[in-house]
Amino acid sequence: MKPENPSFHAHHSPMGALASFTCGAHGAKGGMGLELPAAFQGEISIGYLDAENTLSLLPLFEGSESSESERYVEGAEGTSGKLKVLQGVQRDYKWATDTIGAEGVSLEIATPFFPIPDPAEAMPSELGFASCPVVHLTLRFTNDSTTSRRGIFALGIDRRWSSLEESTGGSLTGATSQGQIGFATDTDGVSCWMDFDPISAMNRQHSTPEFLLGPTAGLEVEVGPGEEKTIEIVLGFFKSGPATYNRELSYYYTQHFTNLSQVLEYGLASREDYLAIAAERDAELEKATLNDEQKFLIAHATRSYYGSTQWLWDGAKSVWVVNEGEYLMMNTFDLTVDMLFFEMQFNPWTVRNILEQFTERYSFYDSVFDPQDPDTLYPGGLSFTHDMGVMNHWSPAGRSSYEVGGLDRACFSHMTCEQLTNWVLCAGVYYAQTRDEGFLRKHRQTLVECYESLQNRDNPDPAKRDGIMSFESSRTEGGGEITTYDSLDHSLGQSRRNIYLGGKMWASYVVLESLFTESALEELADNAAASAKLAADTLTKGFNEELGFIPAVLEENNQSAIIPAIEALVYPHVMGLTHATDPEGPFSEYIATLKKHFHHIMDTGMCLYEDGGWKLSSSADNSWMSKINLCQFVARAVLGFDFGEAQFKADQAHARWEREGSKLSACSDQFRSGVAHGSLYYPRIVTNILWLSE
Amino acid sequence: MKPENPSFHAHHSPMGALASFTCGAHGAKGGMGLELPAAFQGEISIGYLDAENTLSLLPLFEGSESSESERYVEGAEGTSGKLKVLQGVQRDYKWATDTIGAEGVSLEIATPFFPIPDPAEAMPSELGFASCPVVHLTLRFTNDSTTSRRGIFALGIDRRWSSLEESTGGSLTGATSQGQIGFATDTDGVSCWMDFDPISAMNRQHSTPEFLLGPTAGLEVEVGPGEEKTIEIVLGFFKSGPATYNRELSYYYTQHFTNLSQVLEYGLASREDYLAIAAERDAELEKATLNDEQKFLIAHATRSYYGSTQWLWDGAKSVWVVNEGEYLMMNTFDLTVDMLFFEMQFNPWTVRNILEQFTERYSFYDSVFDPQDPDTLYPGGLSFTHDMGVMNHWSPAGRSSYEVGGLDRACFSHMTCEQLTNWVLCAGVYYAQTRDEGFLRKHRQTLVECYESLQNRDNPDPAKRDGIMSFESSRTEGGGEITTYDSLDHSLGQSRRNIYLGGKMWASYVVLESLFTESALEELADNAAASAKLAADTLTKGFNEELGFIPAVLEENNQSAIIPAIEALVYPHVMGLTHATDPEGPFSEYIATLKKHFHHIMDTGMCLYEDGGWKLSSSADNSWMSKINLCQFVARAVLGFDFGEAQFKADQAHARWEREGSKLSACSDQFRSGVAHGSLYYPRIVTNILWLSE
CATH class of the missing domain: 2.70.98 (Beta-galactosidase; Chain A, domain 5)
Known part of the structure; x- marks a missing residue:
């Protein structure tokens, strides 16, 4: 190219x-x-x-x-x-x-x-x-x-x-x-x-x-x-x-x-x-049926990924670390889950390696609370830290370098619920694509605890659950959790009632159903299937006919439109759990609603920049290349969208964001109107490896 | 203070x-x-x-x-x-x-x-x-x-x-x-x-x-x-x-x-x-009979010296390195000879350590030539490199990081003759103050070779010798050597016929006479004494009545006045070789002439700045604190000058050069009109430790 x-x-x-x-x-x-x-x-x-x-x-x-x-x-x-x-x-x-x-x-x-x-x-x-x-x-x-x-x-x-x-x-x-x-x-x-x-x-x-x-x-x-x-x-x-x-x-x-x-x-x-x-x-990339701008983005992302990788030795075994670009945080979990697809293609052992670093050293148990009543704590459960340290300094066991307490849905707050989904989703994809029975056996209990923990973050009272997150981790000390989109407004930044994270909870339940089935835990599998249904129904019901889409946060009259509502469809898709994304399957309504949602927010241009580039949230000028590339895949490969000429226009815009807007920072992730302003020199954009499988 | x-x-x-x-x-x-x-x-x-x-x-x-x-x-x-x-x-x-x-x-x-x-x-x-x-x-x-x-x-x-x-x-x-x-x-x-x-x-x-x-x-x-x-x-x-x-x-x-x-x-x-x-x-410095600006300069110099020191271990023994301030060259020999007095007071083993690093790894044999006929080479002899490397990179054996060939009396040329005097002078002071007989025995042959090499740099033909350097090292490849004053004009920068280096050759012969006597090499001792006489006579004869001083370079009608003509008197003085500096002794004329020289160039203000600070050369606005402080000591302690009120004025000027002119660089060496412009963050200024012995 x-x-x-x-x-x-x-x-x-x-x-x-x-x-x-x-x-x-x-x-x-x-x-x-x-x-x-x-x-x-x-x-x-x-x-x-x-x-x-x-x-x-x-x-x-x-x-x-x-x-x-x-x-x-x-x-x-x-x-x-x-x-x-x-x-x-x-x-x-x-x-x-x-x-x-x-x-x-x-x-x-x-x-x-x-x-x-x-x-x-x-x-x-x-x-x-x-x-x-x-x-x-x-x-x-x-x-x-x-x-x-x-x-x-x-x-x-x-x-x-x-x-x-x-x-x-x-x-x-x-x-x-x-x-x-x-x-x-x-x-x-x-x-x-x-x-x-x-x-x-x-x-x-x-x-x-x-x-x-x-x-x-x-x-x-x-x-x-x-x-x-x-x-x-x-x-x-x-x-x-x-x-x-x-x-x-x-x-x-x-x-x-x-x-x-x-x-x-x-x-x-x-x-x-x-x-x-x-x-x-x-030669492989050259012969792919992608346009040149897509090939450019894949090549550019791949280079930045390897520049951040760190293969270490602890005296007994290899330890795989991917550093977070300019921030140099180590094995940031919400990046791991995006780089998953790339690593699964090349060296699945690194995925297992990171997952087990999390279980062995960077996991913990917390309590949860209702944000209306922060002083009353309920059982939470197992989860994982945001990262494992920064600039070659390992953080103490059970702690990330990033997360601090006492913040209410602001940058540097805890990401407990999202990291929990990340462990489940990575484990699911890892198992589905490797059939590593030893891994599944070893982490059977972890998966059971993850399920319990996910449910408690919905609601500790089973009767009141609706499938998506409503309770906050005690680690926030009365504050509120955030998602990986930490520098965006609440449309993507706040965790509870968020349809992006809601989608990841739905996908986690779908994954758990599959893994429990493989583990002969039929009852749990049935329960997980029911949880997935609950989540899908809640998200489906969230659709606002007047707005024409599902608002980003299902509370407080939020009216933002977000592309990543569809993001989590990728997990069942790459795991071959075709029923989950089948328009005629058990989640048909959910899938149909997401299609409607996505069609509307793109068709109206709410989530587009003038140059044709994708805008993750209608209410924030901060769009992330890794997630855009991932959602492009989901829209095309899972939801069946064909963007026609708009496809190349978007790809060219995105390629220009990188070449012009991130000229000195190699491949970057966060862009404001086409100019990189954070997450520079970043490994995460390899989500676009998925394009090669279309 | x-x-x-x-x-x-x-x-x-x-x-x-x-x-x-x-x-x-x-x-x-x-x-x-x-x-x-x-x-x-x-x-x-x-x-x-x-x-x-x-x-x-x-x-x-x-x-x-x-x-x-x-x-x-x-x-x-x-x-x-x-x-x-x-x-x-x-x-x-x-x-x-x-x-x-x-x-x-x-x-x-x-x-x-x-x-x-x-x-x-x-x-x-x-x-x-x-x-x-x-x-x-x-x-x-x-x-x-x-x-x-x-x-x-x-x-x-x-x-x-x-x-x-x-x-x-x-x-x-x-x-x-x-x-x-x-x-x-x-x-x-x-x-x-x-x-x-x-x-x-x-x-x-x-x-x-x-x-x-x-x-x-x-x-x-x-x-x-x-x-x-x-x-x-x-x-x-x-x-x-x-x-x-x-x-x-x-x-x-x-x-x-x-x-x-x-x-x-x-x-x-x-x-x-x-x-x-x-x-x-x-308490030691406080009770010294020095003014506060002198005490400041000693304290400031001491700090910069230790900041540049590097005590290493080679697997069998200690290796002492002093780095050259901002340049980080390792064991620059023309700094070693100035920091000698400080190290002799605190840890003489570091002086021996560096001298032996030079003999073992950073010595060589060269030829010499007459600058009028660069193609005809004569036997030169033993000498030493300018330094041992830079920024923790050892240079190959026999080579410095600094010296390059083919330059005629310009920065980065070879300093072969001066480094040769430096080995002799350091060895002399080390032995005189430690009476380390093992050292003297071990390096007896080195001293003999140094003497021969010094003489050949005067003139390979014994009949034509006059005690000071006239022949250039073959390492310059037809160029010309420089002194430590590499960034000054020829008044201090050129080696041959230079009265600063001539003084160091005189001192080297005086030192060799003493060391040969101690080594029971009577004939060599007599010869060395004669060489010293020859050098002293040449320098004495260099006095120009019309100018009122000895011009810096005894060739080509040079008319610069330089303070460091007196510098080398320090070596016999600190070795206790009182005859050499005795106004009634064998070098009485030389001493008297240096007094006259120094008195004139200071009295007329040729070698003074307006603020009372010392200007090493009348023809260059580039004055080095280490050498000023050293020559202040020589003028007072060896030549008996009393500067009266001008003393404090000079000390205050020098202290202000450091505090104001080198504000961000700790103690620095090279000043142009009171502003540091090179040799920043420098260890060499500890020559002023000598003041404590006055």
Whole structure:
């Protein structure tokens, strides 16, 4: 796919290393970063020095958005030289390769991804291959001039470098910094240099190529007139020792690699295998029957997902963590449930891994109360925390980093009911798609407790239940719970009586019915089916003929229209529980009502932006790409909508939100009128993997 | 000492941890940093919340220079509150304690320093005490109001925190971040909190004191009406695993402490012992017969020195590194020779340690050439590199990070001749003050080779020698060497025929005569004495009656006047080689000429700034505090000058350069007309320790 505007940042990351070579936006800083909430702020210099001593570079550094074709610039230590920013940049943005090129030079960045084998069962060699924290570059220089050029690649950082020549006995050329980031090549004829910056290096007055005092390290190669030259480069990341705090876990790759040099050597030695996988992924996405903007969104989302992944080792087993983009919260559960579909496709063991981290360490029992009478507590039950910590700091067992008490339906309040549905929904999809009987057996009691807890959050008095949440967790200390949509108004932000969360409760009951049946818990299965019916009926009855839709919150005369009313249909759908979404099935009325709801709010434009992009709530200018992409799938694949030409218009709008509205933040989630304003650099948008199954 | 302006940054550092709690400048960022080239850019919040919910803070955070007495401010997440910046800040800046206070609150920062015992001979318990990377705070709150206050202390960073409560089983209160920095207290009644910022925390709407999502962690204590309360706090630093690259060495303290919690526990448990030492140091400086500005300069220099020190462990022995301030070059040899006097007073083993690192790893043999005929090479000899690496990256053996080839007397050229004198001069002072016979025996051959190498840099043809440098190192590849004064014009920057370096060659010969005599190498001793005579005569003859001084460079009609002509007299002086500096001794003419030189250039004001500060060279506006302070000592203690009232005027000027001209950079070295413009945050200024011996 060739995006209409090639200037935007993208993650380029290994799997599970919480590391990224972020670049792509013109005139912006970028580079290799570990554990960062945003693009590394360095300089990337790729281009060539010609016979007139003009350095022509791709616009991948700050200040390079200038359209001046050529200018004199001064290096850090007073050495000056001619600099030309290459114009007419082309970009080819595939699933696992990203190629940025202009006249005379192109950079291909390969980030192969593939199923990570279950570490409990795989061979060490497979695990080494899957965990090796490398990214592969191919630099191609074409010199159609009549004089020689020097092709260069360089990274400018704020620390300093050591040369690999010495530490690898000359087998690799390249440089590493602080043992954490580095690059290497074994291409013949390439030499390494260090200096203050490329201008200083290319115009150096001195005779020492590796001037160790400089923060920039690079490679160079002679490209004769009429010649083509390719440099094969591996970028490597490494963090030794404890990677997390308050529980000292290390990166999984440290089980296989002792240091960065080993990573770089392995990366180069296995280069062909990695590139073959990248090509395979590229081909898969290319042949999909999706439009180019959809393919762009999938490729963009995939990169941001892997940039946030962190595969750890606790001394006995693997621990899978996905960090929450710019916020770096660890395994935020309401993201897990959205990234579920992606992880189920590639490595279902990570879903189980996270679910069991929640049961073992981040679960708890609470009480519940009626918001009209906060002082009277009733039995609540089992639930799970919002997350497991932040920025590599594990939160204490049973606590998230995010949730605090005493807030009434405001950001940072508890998400107890929604996280409870998330455990059930993830478990359901995991089991349905793996048939992992051991998992189901092990968590039979958990599922029973989840069901009880869900019901108590509806109403502790069985007689008064209507299937959706009405009681608040005691953890709010008299306040009120929120949903994952924490920065929206009550249409999506408040939990109780919310039809978005109501839909997830309905789906949870449907899932529980299925899992109880599989577990031969017939009575519970029947009960769960009845609960689902109760929820569906309540939501159906919520339909307001006058409004033409189900208002977002079934209390206090709320009149917001929300797209995510339909969101939870995805779970029975991907589990193959076709009865649940069958227009003629037991929930026929509910399905029909949702169709009517959705048709109305889209048809009237209540939930559309002017550019055709989707607006999750009619009453809030804050629309989340992950959820839009998910609901697009549900509308088409479950409810059977065909958007005709509006489909491409919406996809193009969404793609532009990412490319223009989130230019410097790679793939982001929250947009206000097409501009990212939160949840930047975010992993969650991989809900769009579902499109590949349509 | 109570500096006239209390607003300036200072290092507050343990010994050997390359760590600093930098703070003191009003309205500026500061905080705890590891291995940084400048102050950590965080927020320090110290003050109290009163009954009207106004938060009164010392001005130790960005924006606090405002003189507005009270204003509403908004916390990071929209919570607002009243903020008052405390006015009338007082500062008491002693050698090992720095007290910053205003009405109602004071912060005392204790940084005890003391002789680090030779690790090869000391008991583990002594080494643990000396290496423990802690700084001690005492917070005093005085509430003379009629209502209760909450005293607070907080640090805002860009990462997140874990609570110590959980990890220490409740024995400590406080927080740590990434296992690298943290604070703890065991004072009763103190609790810990975390939040976005102090305004959010003090006005929080929620009920969770430790809100883990926030980048600010703090302590708070209730201070009743009329009460005084003290919180005893320890700040701890820690970096586990390899601390350096291209040779993996760890911090010495990791031999004694496993993690940051241990460091904090030990720091608190040993608090009284540490504070007693700080008080001892304070008293020593207080009772010295120096003016307050001199005492300020000593205290300021000492802090910046320790902030740059790095005590490492290579698996078998200690490795001492002093980093070069903002540049973070490791063991820059031309700094070592200046910091020599300080280290000899406290821990001479560090001098030997560095000298032997140079002989073992950072020495080499070169050739020399006549600058008139660069292609003809002659035997040169042994010398040493400028440094050993940069930012924890060891440079390859035999190479510095700084020096590059092909430059003719320009910044980053080689300093071969000067580093050669530095090894001799350090070895001489080390031996004279320790009588370490083993050292002398071991390095007898080195000294012989140094002598030969020095002579060859004068002239490979013995008949043509005149005692000072005329031949350039082959490492310059046809260029020309520079001195440590790399950013000055040729008056101090060029090596050959330079009277500053000539003085150091003279001193080296004097030192060698002494060391050869001690080694029973009588013939070499006689030769060295003759070489010293030759150098002294050449320098003496350089005196230009017309100019009234010895021009800085004895070639090409140079007419600059430089103070450091007298610098090298310090070496025989501190070695007790009284004959060398005796006005009636063998170098009487040289001494008399230097007196005349110095008297003239100071008397005429050629080498003075208008404020009375010293200008090292008449032809360059770039004056270095370390060298000024050293030459002040030489002028007074060796040449017998009495500056009368000009003394205090100069000291006050120099102190103001640091306080005003280097406000945000702690103690700096290079000043242009009183403003620091390079060598910021620098360790070298401890040459002023010599003043205590006058």
